[in-house]
Amino acid sequence: MNAFYLALNSEQEQDHVAVDLALNFQLTESGQAPEWLPLIPAGQFSGQDGRTWHNSNPEAVLARTRNVGRDVPWDIEHATELKGPKGEAAPAQAWIKLSDLEVRDGAIWGRVEWNDSGRQLVEGKSYKYYSPAFYWNDQGEVVRIKSVGLTNSQNLPQLPALNHEKNNPQKGEADMPLSEAMRSALSLKEDATEAEAVQAIGKLKSDHQLALNRAETPDADKFVPKADYELALNRATTAETSLKSFQDKEVEAEVDAAIKAGKVAPASKDYHLATCRQEGGLERFKSFVESAPQIVSTEAGKGGKKPEGTRHSKLTDEQLALCRQSGVSEEEFLSSLDDCQA
Incomplete structure (x- = not known):
């Protein structure tokens, strides 16, 4: 972060603050307190103490000054900067409204509203010069105007004088850029x-x-809390397991019933169980069984002895259609018929 220094203008020292000269502008010789005064010279300017500053972007200086949101105070010997921070009296002798700051040919001017005591000090010639206190950075660029003070120490002869300069490296004031x-x-x-x-x-x-x-x-x-989530998950898993067990029993009962009714060959039981467990499979199986013809005699083979001449060697058209629907080969189907009659 750039360091900003507060330039005042004085030849005195205040406590630990090193003070030297910066700008000094001379007040009017007319005997009247002036209304408009230049505050910061245009471009590069120097004081009699040899230091140099730059006012290369006066509009930016005005913007930063106005951004603070406080009118510029005009005091005596920069009391605002020297005495105010110590809690000592630092009364203003005049004010410059932020709206009354303007740029003229690169210089910054301000319209001064004097109060009674300030006007008396100027018109009574108690003070001949004034000094703007301003912030400047390491490159010597003017940053913004802080205040103005009446003084009798002249430093900048090319403008009306009054600049009380303190090279006071007080870095980081609350409203500093x-x-x-x-x-x-x-x-x-x-x-x-x-x-x-x-x-x-x-x-x-x-x-x-x-x-x-x-x-x-x-x-x-x-x-949701983790404990609630895990409890709900366990309940859902338990319910799903119970439902699956119930569905498996229902599927097996339906297939067994179809075999008993002679609608399905016993050899194809596993196949029908698998298809019934698929989504919508049980409903499709029930519909099939309802319309399917009886392909296996429920009376054949009673007594544990296979009747003579009952071995099947050829399927009917209905049985062939059933083989195609169930995915069972003719040989398997014939074998299941023989087994049922054995």
């Missing part, structure tokens, strides 16, 4: 601030916790 990598990771816009990043991270944490809560207490319409 973010690096490209950070913005990309959080899907934020180009001029997003750290405050927006914190908000985005907070949402990610909230979404993560919500996902954990859902994992611990899943939707009952979509998930």
Whole structure:
């Protein structure tokens, strides 16, 4: 992440903050508090202290400044930046509305709304210069305007003076622009601030916790406890086994009945059992038996002795049709007839 530095303008030191000069703009000599004043020079500019900055994209500077959502305060000797953080009084002497910032020939101007004390300080010539406090990065590019302060330390002779500069590497203020990598990771816009990043991270944490809560207490319409699932599965398996056993008994009873009635040859029992166990097979078998002729005598062979001259050597047309329907060969069918009469 790029480092951003707050440029003020002063020749004094405040506690641990190293202070040097940046910009100084001179106020009007007319004796009246001016309404419009330049805040940041166009293009490259330097102070008398030798440091150089670049205002190569003033529209972006305005966008970042407006993105903060606070009007720009105008104080005395940058009290907003030096005293305010310590809890000391830092009253504003004027304000610049965000809507009253504009670009003129590459320079950034602001319309100043003075209050009574500020107007008295300027028109009474208590302060001759003003100093915009602005953020700049490692490349010397101006990032955004923070505040403006009345001062008597001149540093930038090419513009009206008043710039109180502190090379104060206070990195990471809440509304400071973010690096490209950070913005990309959080899907934020180009001029997003750290405050927006914190908000985005907070949402990610909230979404993560919500996902954990859902994992611990899943939707009952979509998930069931494992114990309930296994119990239901066992019941279904038991029911399926019982049903299959019942169906097997029913199938065997139907086939045996058909054999007893002489509608099916005993030798073809296994075949009919197999076909009956197929889906819809039992219904088809019942329909077949109902319309099938009797092919085996139920009286033949009683007494345990085979009658003379009763050996079959040829099938009738009905028996041949039954062989074709049941998939039994003529020889098997003849043999079953002989066995039944034996």
